[in-house]
Amino acid sequence: MRVTLDTLSSKLQSTLTNLTARQAQQQTRIATGQRLLQLSDAPTDVSAIVSYRSTIARMQRYATTLDGALAEQTTVENALSQISTSLDSLRTLGIDALNLANHDKWSVFAQHILSGIRALIDAANATHGDIYVLAGTRNTASVLIPTSPETTSLPFELVQLTPSGTNPSGLEVRFKGNNEPRYIQTGDGATEQVSITADRIFGAGGTALFSMLVDLYNTFAYNPDGSPRTNGQLPSQQQLDHVAFLVKQLSDAATQVNYATAELGIRTERMARQRDQLTEDITRQREFLSRLQDTDIAAATIQLQRDQLAYEYSLKVGARLLNISLIDFLR
Amino acid sequence: MIRALEIGKRALLASQRGLDVTSNNIANVNTPSYARQQVVLRPGESIPVGGMMVGMGVLTSSIRQFRDHLIERDLRNYTSSQNYYQQDATILQRIEQILGEPGEQTLQTALQRFFDAAAQLSAQPSNIATRRLFAARASELAAQFNSTARGIEQLRNTTFEQATTSVERVNFLLDAIAKSNANIHATIDASGQPAASLLDQQAALLDELSRYIDISITRDATGSISVTSGGMMLVTSNAALSLQVQKQLDGTTGATTLKFIVQKPDGTTVGTFIPQNGELASLTKHYNETLNPQSTSGDFSIARELDRFAATFAERVNRLAITGFGLSDSGPVPPGREIFISSSPGPITAVTLSINPLLTSDPATIPTSGVPNAPGNNAVIAAIAALATDSTFLDGTTPEGYYGILTSRLAHLHAATNDRLTATKTMVEQVTTERSSLSGVNLDEEATNLIVYQRSFEAAARIVTATSEMLATLVNLGR
Structure with missing residues (x-):
């Protein structure tokens, strides 16, 4: 085969161009840490990379949601703890009131019960951020619009109604929220209830417990004929029996709250475990993703050195080939 | 004797042509699409001399170009x-x-x-x-x-x-x-x-x-x-x-x-x-x-796939959004508020996809709830978020x-x-290598040709000199 100057120079140019391009590619890979400089570098991996990115983003989304939910669970736990403490105090008050030595002090007990109801309402109105945690899905002030005789935009409110035979004090606790549970997405197609509904803690309609406490207050504060009890006035046997019945109901309510607290604790633990699992999975998925899209620095460096060596020798050989011809020896 | 001078002249001319073509080849060594050339020589016609046919030197018949049309x-x-x-x-x-x-x-x-x-x-x-x-x-x-x-x-x-x-x-x-x-x-x-x-x-x-x-x-x-x-x-x-x-x-x-x-x-x-x-x-x-x-x-x-993607995405999100209520919507009928709209008349495409400006000016209007007056209800927005994992979104995938x-x-x-x-x-x-192999200029080859034509030119010149000397000898015979 005839080898011409053009053959030599074209081949040399082509070789040098290819080697320069490869060196530039390896240098960029090392500098950026990215194995894929363009999609066509590894078309079979593109789908997997997009999929890993998607999975990681989704897991992070669930982890973030769980973090927020765990913070809310802490608020609810604190509220339940306060409710539980208040209920214990009220139950103790009830038991103490049944003591013969305290029968003449029921008007004083009545005031303590009223304070207890107020403390319970405060705990029930616990907030997390801008939401009332025990108000179901009607949980912001914007929708808790008071209607007379209500005066606040709180979900639980003690209102004063016209006294009646059955309710001589006219006190009533109103619940403006609802008992709809709230859910969050914790995985693909998996949801977790994040709220505890008021009816779960306070009984039917979210107010049964309060009605019972108002009943207890009325029993302490009023005589059987509906007149206000003064200090020293003794309760009737019927009132004593009624208080004993209410104390029993208080115990049941406290047990309900304890169940709810336990349920919440289990849920919180489950969420924390899910979050931890997600954190581990994210690390694992990132590792897989890294294997596909990140540069193997050692391999890239060795390849770069090879290309540099090849480039150097191509230059040397090319320079020698192109420099000498018969013309150089003609004198 | 004159014949010998003619033969010498023809040889000189042939060498000159050869030298011209070689020089041209060397000059065009780097010219793209240039096909090397070669002088084609042929012997001159013979003429009868003393009963014998004597050749009349060399002639340049053509200049050949090395080009293969198939290549x-x-x-x-x-x-x-x-x-x-x-x-x-x-x-x-x-x-x-x-x-x-x-x-x-x-x-x-x-x-x-x-x-x-x-x-x-x-x-x-x-x-x-x-x-x-x-x-x-x-x-x-x-x-x-x-x-x-x-x-x-x-x-x-x-x-x-x-x-x-x-x-x-x-x-x-x-x-x-x-x-x-x-x-x-x-x-x-x-x-x-x-x-x-x-x-x-x-x-x-x-x-x-x-x-x-x-x-x-x-x-x-x-x-x-x-x-x-x-x-x-x-x-x-x-x-x-x-x-x-x-x-x-x-x-x-x-x-x-x-x-x-x-x-x-x-x-x-x-x-x-x-x-x-x-x-x-x-x-x-x-x-x-x-x-x-x-x-x-x-x-x-x-372009078509992007439009399809954007239109489907907007349609799926909007289909859920129109059933939802914002924070201030009292119901009972959903306001039918879309999240994505087209920024110009016509269907939603990747170019025209735009957010409903009402939602950016008043974020309370974003339809998140499945029922009115329930700000904590997330039925609609949760369904929108769940679109991320909906494998029926488009072409059987998310x-x-x-x-x-x-x-x-x-x-x-x-x-x-x-x-x-x-x-x-x-x-x-x-x-290109094939073409170059046939049509390209090889400097070694051309340098060799250079020597060949130089030497043949020298030899032809020698013919003319020798003939001239012989003619001079003949002319001086009578003195």
């Missing part, structure tokens, strides 16, 4: 293919860049941020800050669709401009080839050979033309060539047709496609030209299919899965194009 044809075919795939690779590379792949600011990132914000809003549906974030992320996603689609649109416009520029060059080349036909015909010498330099120039024109379109060439006895491409004879003898680029609007689909009209010099339309290979074929394919949002062919169209299919198809297409480009480049290199 040239192959080279032009492969050059057309190389430029076709090169143009393909360039456009696909630009599409990758427009998509931002591989990188961090992609449509996928925008989708993830949208779903992140939806999930956050689902966890805190009454929180205004979270609502603002959701509106911002929805705007960003729409903007990402817009900028990607606009990038594709601009690339399509650039493709048209490039086709226009290329067609101008093609027309120039066709005209130049027709003129070269006339020049070649006018310079045919006594040996029936046209001027080699004109053939070289014509070859260079044909080489360049083959970058833009696929061509086939036929030669007639006079040395003229005819150039045919896409079933049209573009150059015949010294007449050339010209191409015009036109955008053709389909009244039914509203699709604009690129077509080439062939015209005579007087402007009469001869027909439609469809390039099969070369840069123009690639540009046409991408303008009419890959970058055409109204493409109806089964081939990959990034939104991000569909994006994965898009990028994967693009990657495979680009890789396959690169593979074909590499293969074609190798073929071009091989055929």
Whole structure:
């Protein structure tokens, strides 16, 4: 085969161009840490990379949601703890009131019960951020619009109604929220209830417990004929029996709250475990993703050195080939 | 004696021709499309002398050019293919860049941020800050669709401009080839050979033309060539047709496609030209299919797929959103508020996708709840967030899965194009080497020829000197 100057120079140019391009590619890979400089570098991996990115983003989304939910669970736990403490105090008050030595002090007990109801309402109105945690899905002030005789935009409110035979004090606790549970997405197609509904803690309609406490207050504060009890006035046997019945109901309510607290604790633990699992999975998925899209620095460096060596020798050989011809020896 | 002088003169002239041709070869060692030349010598006719036939030295019969038309044809075919795939690779590379792949600011990132914000809003549906974030992320996603689609649109416009520029060059080349036909015909010498330099120039024109379109060439006895491409004879003898680029609007689909009209010099339309290979074929394919949002062919169209993606995404999100209530909606009927709208009259496309401005100005109106007056209800926004994992979104996959299919198809297409480009480049290199082997100038060879002709010239001069001395001897015989 005839080898011409053009053959030599074209081949040399082509070789040098290819080697320069490869060196530039390896240098960029090392500098950026990215194995894929363009999609066509590894078309079979593109789908997997997009999929890993998607999975990681989704897991992070669930982890973030769980973090927020765990913070809310802490608020609810604190509220339940306060409710539980208040209920214990009220139950103790009830038991103490049944003591013969305290029968003449029921008007004083009545005031303590009223304070207890107020403390319970405060705990029930616990907030997390801008939401009332025990108000179901009607949980912001914007929708808790008071209607007379209500005066606040709180979900639980003690209102004063016209006294009646059955309710001589006219006190009533109103619940403006609802008992709809709230859910969050914790995985693909998996949801977790994040709220505890008021009816779960306070009984039917979210107010049964309060009605019972108002009943207890009325029993302490009023005589059987509906007149206000003064200090020293003794309760009737019927009132004593009624208080004993209410104390029993208080115990049941406290047990309900304890169940709810336990349920919440289990849920919180489950969420924390899910979050931890997600954190581990994210690390694992990132590792897989890294294997596909990140540069193997050692391999890239060795390849770069090879290309540099090849480039150097191509230059040397090319320079020698192109420099000498018969013309150089003609004198 | 005079005969010997004539033989010497002929030898001197032959050596001079040889030296001229060798010098010309050396001078053109780096000239593209140059085919080396060689002096063809033949013995002079014999004449009877004293009953014997005596040769009359050497004559230059012609100057031969080393050119193989089969190799040239192959080279032009492969050059057309190389430029076709090169143009393909360039456009696909630009599409990758427009998509931002591989990188961090992609449509996928925008989708993830949208779903992140939806999930956050689902966890805190009454929180205004979270609502603002959701509106911002929805705007960003729409903007990402817009900028990607606009990038594709601009690339399509650039493709048209490039086709226009290329067609101008093609027309120039066709005209130049027709003129070269006339020049070649006018310079045919006594040996029936046209001027080699004109053939070289014509070859260079044909080489360049083959970058833009696929061509086939036929030669007639006079040395003229005819150039045919896409079933049209573009150059015949010294007449050339010209191409015009036109955008053709389909009244039914509203699709604009690129077509080439062939015209005579007087402007009469001869027909439609469809390039099969070369840069123009690639540009046409991408303008009419890959970058055409109204493409109806089964081939990959990034513009059409983006529009489909954007429209489906908006439709699926809106289908849920219109059943929802914002913070201030009292019901009982949902206000039917959409999240995504079209920024201009007509259906939602990737370019027109936009967020409902009401949602950005008043984030409380974002429909998140399934029932009125329940700010904590997240039924609607949770369903929107769950779209991220809805495998029935489009073509049996999730939104991000569909994006994965898009990028994967693009990657495979680009890789396959690169593979074909590499293969074609190798073929071009091989055929170029073949051509170079036959037609290229070898300096060693030419240096040898230089010595050969120098020595033969010296020898011929010696014949003349010797004959002259012999004549002088004869002249002096009588003194």
